[in-house]
Amino acid sequence: MSYGLKRYKTSQANTASREDLLILLYEGAIRFLERAIKEKEAKNLSEHKMFLRRGLAIVAELQATLDFQKGGDLAIQLFELYGYMLDRLTEANIKQDMEQIRIVIKNLSTLLEGWRDAVRQVQGQAAAAAAPAPTLAGPPTRRLAGGSY
Template sequence: MSFISPRRHMGSYQAVDTVSRVEGASPHQLVVILFDELLLRLDAAIRHAERGEAVPMIQARARASAIVMALEESLDFEKGGELALALARIYREASRRINAALSPDKVDVLKSARQMLAEIAEAWKRIAPK
């Protein structure tokens, strides 16, 4: 008899949940999903940094950085005007902070990036159609 560890398969369940949410999502809802995943990756990076786990921290940080780049690339500067420019500046600063956190002793830098991005994520959740 074998027992399946729920923790071991958590990633699989989360992937299925994410795929389910993406199917049929509006562009606004897709941005919300990206922010949800981004905050999860930053939380993981912070958790690993606080435990002194450099390799998993760097992996989570790299995933978070890729999501921030995707968010910036999705900006429409023609339609978004000043708001898009402001978001681009915030994304670049958050990306700089995420990329500056090269070791577990830089957890405060990750936390500051997360705080910046969490505020934007909350705003997107408020305006995204349900």
């Protein structure tokens, strides 16, 4: 990755909202795991392991940062799902089974789409709440040159 692109991505992560950061994490995990499969297929084992570890680290971080006080049952379900994904990735690493990685990618992709929809809905509600209230009056009238309406 070029220096400029790395700085841009760091800046993007540092200035992102919590919702956008969550989406970036999902996208990153999916990208790393897809790359792990490609590197394995190309017989680049050290690269494969590096990308697998990166994807695994993101899933572990998603699990570790769950807020059970605010998230309630959803947080518990996500904790269990992330645990399942971590088990699949560990098995993929031990048995060199790429199908396990594909299962995790599919699960992450499903969750990513759900989070994207939720973020769009919340942002849409926030935009609607911030929009000025419509008025019943018509458009403002303007004086024409010469003083008539």
